[in-house]
Amino acid sequence: MNDIVLPLPNHAAVPGITSVHEQGRMPLIRQYMRIAARWRYVIIGAVVASVLLGLVATLLMTPKYTAISTIEISREASQVTDFQGVERETSVADQEFYQTQYGLLRSRTLSERVAMQLRLVDDPKFYEMFGFTSDHPGFQLTNGRFSASGRDVRQRAAGEILLKNFSLSPTRLSRLVDVGFTSPDPALSARIANAWAENFIQLNLERKVQATSYGRNLLQRQLAQLKERLDTSQRQLVAYASAQQIINLPSQGSDGRGVTERSIVVDDLAALNAALSQATADRIQMEARYAQAGSGGGSTEALRNQAINSLRQRRAELAAEYQRLMIQFEPEYPAARAIQSQLTQLDRSITREENRVSGSLRADYLEAQQREAALQSKVNQLKESYLDIRRRSIQYNIYQQEVDTNRALYDGLLQRFKEIGVAGGVGVNNISVVDPADIPSVPSSPKLLINLAIALLVGLLLGAGIAIALEQIDEAIADPTEVERRLGLSMLGPVPKVNDVTPKEALLDRKSDLVDAYLAIQTNLAFTTEHGVPRSLSVTSTRPAEGKSTTALALATMLARSGKRVILVDGDMRSPSVHHLGGVSHDHGLSNFLAGQDDIAPLTFDMADLGFTAMSAGPIPPNAAELLTGNRLSLLIERLHEHFDHVVIDSPPVMGLADAPLIASRVEGVVYAVESHGIRSTLVKTALARLAAANAHILGGVLTKFEARKAHYGYGYEYGYGYGRDKAAEAKG
Incomplete structure (x- = not known):
């Protein structure tokens, strides 16, 4: 369902009201810190689980050993003779030369050659060591040995295993390259690393000899062709000289050579x-x-x-x-x-x-x-x-x-x-072994501290991701600014959660946080109409137990203390509660007037301790909505205005009932109570849509049972309500 955006009053200058634009300017780091603080136990659990999992995985890992052989790759080979090969000479600035050498070190041909030289192709323990299994017939054991028919397949597999565990690390700004191999057997790692370097040198020599052989074959073919052409041209010259009787004798050239x-x-x-x-x-x-x-x-x-x-x-x-x-x-x-x-x-x-x-x-x-x-x-x-x-x-x-x-x-x-x-035939080589690989004595992996650090980082990222996901799917209204951002309601003010005392007791204590909160709400209500606080208003919520009755009681109390004549009407004829505050029964009340009784005085009672008059819900009718459909409620409000300045109606919840929209359509405005961390925003939007359909004028929202420490962003609510009390206590002392 789309968000319902209702007309908002101008409250930019009202203390305690935070706009959506102000919320948008909140730094992201502060938002993330609030999210982390709210879901700290989820994040801590993810971190602990990741660290424990990393510790267990590290302890269960098989130790592996890495042997490293260092070789030197020169750009230009040492010239043993003045003869040059047929390869293209590499420029000093040609960086492609080293990249080519690194690619040759990682070639499949070299890995398979190492596997053949060390006889790993036919060693079942080698494949078992690296956990390699295959259903190919070439890997079937007969009397503990492999068959000769699948040697090519095993050679390819052994080369792939070696390449997966092979490492190449060029030393920066030098011609040195570290050739490493990792395996569970330290001796095998050293053998393979040394064999890798030696075979690379041999392959380099063989490539040069092969390139020279290609050149010799090409030159040999060209020599044969030129020899044939020379013979032909000489025969042609002799034949012509004989035919023309041209006789020439050899003589020494002028330079003494030719x-x-x-x-x-x-x-x-x-x-x-x-x-x-x-x-x-x-x-x-x-x-x-x-x-x-x-x-x-x-x-x-x-x-x-x-x-x-x-x-x-x-x-x-x-x-x-x-x-x-x-x-x-x-x-x-x-x-x-x-x-x-x-x-x-x-x-x-x-x-x-x-x-x-x-x-x-x-x-x-x-x-x-x-x-x-x-x-x-x-x-x-x-x-x-x-x-x-x-x-x-x-x-x-x-x-x-x-x-x-x-x-x-x-x-x-x-x-x-x-x-x-x-x-x-000379065999010039530009590659040499600097340091052969030694048998490693210390495992290269697993590394406990590194794995735990990685696990810690993964846990933090996972916990943060879970916290952000939970924050996204959490539809509860946790912060006063979300009343505006999510619901489109003007924020009248938050109401702190009261513990250990009843709402009435908290209202009787004029220094309580509850009194301060509702005084701020009363002040904000004064800006909702041109004549100040609406003369008739109803207080409702989405569902029961969200604090609407406490809000209605508190608003009536604050208005009465400001010198106004106020009457509180219990409009919830399905679950009345106002009569409990006055210590009377609900035998006479609103339902009686709606049913046709015109005398209002017997239907009311005084609440002297709070300073206002109250009207109970009256006997519970069979169908409260039928009583509210007539014009009797409008008539009651008009007659009450003759004796009272403000009429506050404690309305039933909106969801599932038609009572609240009917009452809201008869009053000047509606105060909507929303429970902090208690209801999903989608339900509130649905309820607001029902009120909007009844042409109700919603004055604003009140965030009840608010706990500042659970708020997402926080704007200092936890400090404002108790301002000046400590100093007053010190003065009395």
Whole structure:
């Protein structure tokens, strides 16, 4: 059912009334503290139960031991040789490298390998230790042993068991990794932790060798392909050279390292060209010598000729002798004539020798000229041959370049193939064991203090959850602010619960908390209408025993003490109670007037101790609702107003009866009493809806039997009622 929101009076300035907006501003921490205080025993019970359960569970747990082996994973492997593997080199800033290594440490392949190495696959005690059971035929024991047929299944199961109990803890800002294993057997934990680290190192080496093997196989296939291409290109080159008669000889390169090919024609052309140059130089030299010899005056060759020089020396001697004889004798002198004859003979000999030298020079010149012409002709022929070879060598050079390229590729791959073979055989590793695992002497779990702390935390959370859930499902009105928030009623004020005394006795004590509470309610009622406290009002509640009769009695008492003439009418003709307060019977009262008696005086009685007049319910009628349906109640209220300032009617409860709505429709306003922690808000809403259907004007709500210590939020109600009493007592003392 939807909440019934009734018109609320303006009471923002009224002391003791708290608005919904003020309640909304209440800090959450204070609300939770109030909830915790209210449901403290539930929270304490949940905490105690959780701690006890945690203690029992810890004591019943099987002790487990964790062995840890520390390994170092380097980004770059130590280079034993200058050869490099085919793996991609990892950058220093490449964080994916370590994440990959951690994933490899948690791989199923590694766990199954450890299980196989330690022979855990075929050990029934291993599966029993970890509580593993399976209906697979591979786990059926025959004579205490497993069958060989289900080894693959057991291997997978053993690997999964190891992975579940395996732990990996990288050390921050370092290359160290702690590899741990937990089991009920400390020795087994140490064996598995050490085996895990060793097998990880072996797998790392095997992966590198396998990667190198892949590279070698690839290079081997490529080498075969390049070898075939090189052979083909060489055969093609030789065939073309043979067809074109191209003959090249190997020669040393200019750098002294490479070997190139050189054509024979080039070598011949170079040799003949050098010989031609020399022949030309010789011819020029012979031509110069010949020209000098033919110009007269003696050539240089004649001057250097020894025979001619000897003849000339002999002639000079004879000429000197002839000149000496001429001084003494005549030319006809026999001795002189003899000398003259020798001179003539010597002159002919010198001339003959000079002619012979000149002829020799001419012959040498002609020979040099012929030799030069022959060489020039041969050089011209070789030039034509060289140009022809150059034209025919274009395709040859193309074939030669292809051969050279294929040979370079083949040689490079062959060298790489050899390097990979050496690097793969060295077995470089970048992982090493720093500290092997020792057999643990102290269990790693269970840890009593940690488990108890967890149990305590769980208990607190569970208790808090239960308390909040109970708070949500609790529909009782526990706080004055909830009268507004849940019911939509204007809050007239709370009334404290009275213990050890009757309500009448508490009202007679003008310093009691009950008197203070109803004085505040009377004050708030004065703001509900333009003329102050309504002249006629009824007090009702949802069900019996909620404090409505006490509220009606108290309101009548407070109004009487304020100097007003007040009459209290017991409108509950089904369960009358006002006559008990006056010590009279209910033989005469409201039912008599409603039945037709017009004389009111015999129907009332005085309550001198409280200062007002009262009217009992009268004899209990067969059906009270029938008496209330007429206009007699309205007539009674009009006649009572002639003698009294206020008419207060103690109305019966709303639920299940038609009396309260009928009375509420006849009075100026209704005061609704709600028992604190005594009734569900949904019932109150239903009752208020019935009053609203009867067009009743509800003045506000009174929260009866209120205990401030049980309130959700609290606004200091426990302090206001006793304000100033201690000081007054001290003054009297």
